[in-house]
Amino acid sequence: MHQARKRFGQNFLTDTGIITQLVRSIAPARNDLMVEIGPGQGALTRPLMDELDHLHAVELDRDLIALLQRTLTARRLTLHQADALRFDFTTLVPDAQQRLRVVGNLPYNISTPLMFHLIRQIDVIQDMHFMLQKEMVERLVATPGSSDWGRLSVMIQYHCQADFLFLVPPEAFRPAPKVDSAIVRLTPHATLPHPVADYAVFAALVGQVFTQRRKAIRNGLKSFLSPAEIETAGIDPGLRPEQLSLADFAALGNAAAARINDTKP
The missing domain is CATH 3.40.50.150 (Vaccinia Virus protein VP39)
Structure with a gap:
């Protein structure tokens, strides 16, 4: 045996x-x-x-x-x-x-x-x-x-x-x-419910924010987005990561990807 x-x-x-x-x-x-x-x-x-x-x-x-x-x-x-x-x-x-x-x-x-x-x-x-x-x-x-x-x-x-x-x-x-x-x-999913523009950026953002899951996302996302940019994406920067939906994370990922593309030479 x-x-x-x-x-x-x-x-x-x-x-x-x-x-x-x-x-x-x-x-x-x-x-x-x-x-x-x-x-x-x-x-x-x-x-x-x-x-x-x-x-x-x-x-x-x-x-x-x-x-x-x-x-x-x-x-x-x-x-x-x-x-x-x-x-x-x-x-x-x-x-x-x-x-x-x-x-x-x-x-x-x-x-x-x-x-x-x-x-x-x-x-x-x-x-x-x-x-x-x-x-x-x-x-x-x-x-x-x-x-x-x-x-x-x-x-x-x-x-x-x-x-x-x-x-x-x-x-x-x-x-x-x-x-x-x-x-x-x-x-x-036959069709992604919340597709993102840059999957690598989205994955990195999700991974980063949950390393500080007890803190407001304005702190966990400092390297990706400012509090004002988070608000522009339609999300309260005072929320904690576990309060965000998949749609919220996709919106933040897209905002971060757009910011990265805007800063490229």
């Missing part, structure tokens, strides 16, 4: 009821182009393969790759021995008309950078279903004004609709983690 490795953040899902509920939530169709990140010992991989003509899986642990190769039908599963944080998911999409469905029980220690890695490839993604630490899912689906609303909420919701599906208790795993987990569905 494979022993879970702490350095890979491995906690293997074993509860068949939770697995069935997750597969129903994903609702795979036969011809879906799907990739599972971190298949582990195949607990979710097997029922997904039952529903799909073919499945891709990205796994870093060589021992688990060997286990999966021994126990699963190779012709219906393509295993990629790779670090998901560096994997080019666009290579799995041979047809410009297709979109990739992404599924994964993500290790807690890489979940945020992995989601940002996937966001950079969002043009080829249809949807994403992830099992994550419950606190992280609460941040992904947070609304302005709540303590969970932060950089992760803004950046993910800029690109995706985020839906909290259901809770997963620690006893559903082996070994049992010390935290509750939850399932989230991320669905890329």
Whole structure:
């Protein structure tokens, strides 16, 4: 039996009821182009393969790759021995008309950078279903004004609709983690609700302002906008970051981008 490795953040899902509920939530169709990140010992991989003509899986642990190769039908599963944080998911999409469905029980220690890695490839993604630490899912689906609303909420919701599906208790795993987990569905927007003129400026502004989340944005945005410029964008410079909506952040990002362009020689 494979022993879970702490350095890979491995906690293997074993509860068949939770697995069935997750597969129903994903609702795979036969011809879906799907990739599972971190298949582990195949607990979710097997029922997904039952529903799909073919499945891709990205796994870093060589021992688990060997286990999966021994126990699963190779012709219906393509295993990629790779670090998901560096994997080019666009290579799995041979047809410009297709979109990739992404599924994964993500290790807690890489979940945020992995989601940002996937966001950079969002043009080829249809949807994403992830099992994550419950606190992280609460941040992904947070609304302005709540303590969970932060950089992760803004950046993910800029690109995706985020839906909290259901809770997963620690006893559903082996070994049992010390935290509750939850399932989230991320669905890329067909049309961005609040597109920005310069995404790099927007991302930098959001990241900067939440480093001082307890202070008024006039302080957190000093390097981007003056209080007067914040007001001109239609936003009270005395507000704190968690009080701003996605639309507010987009307006501030556009104002900052315009200021940068105006000062260029």
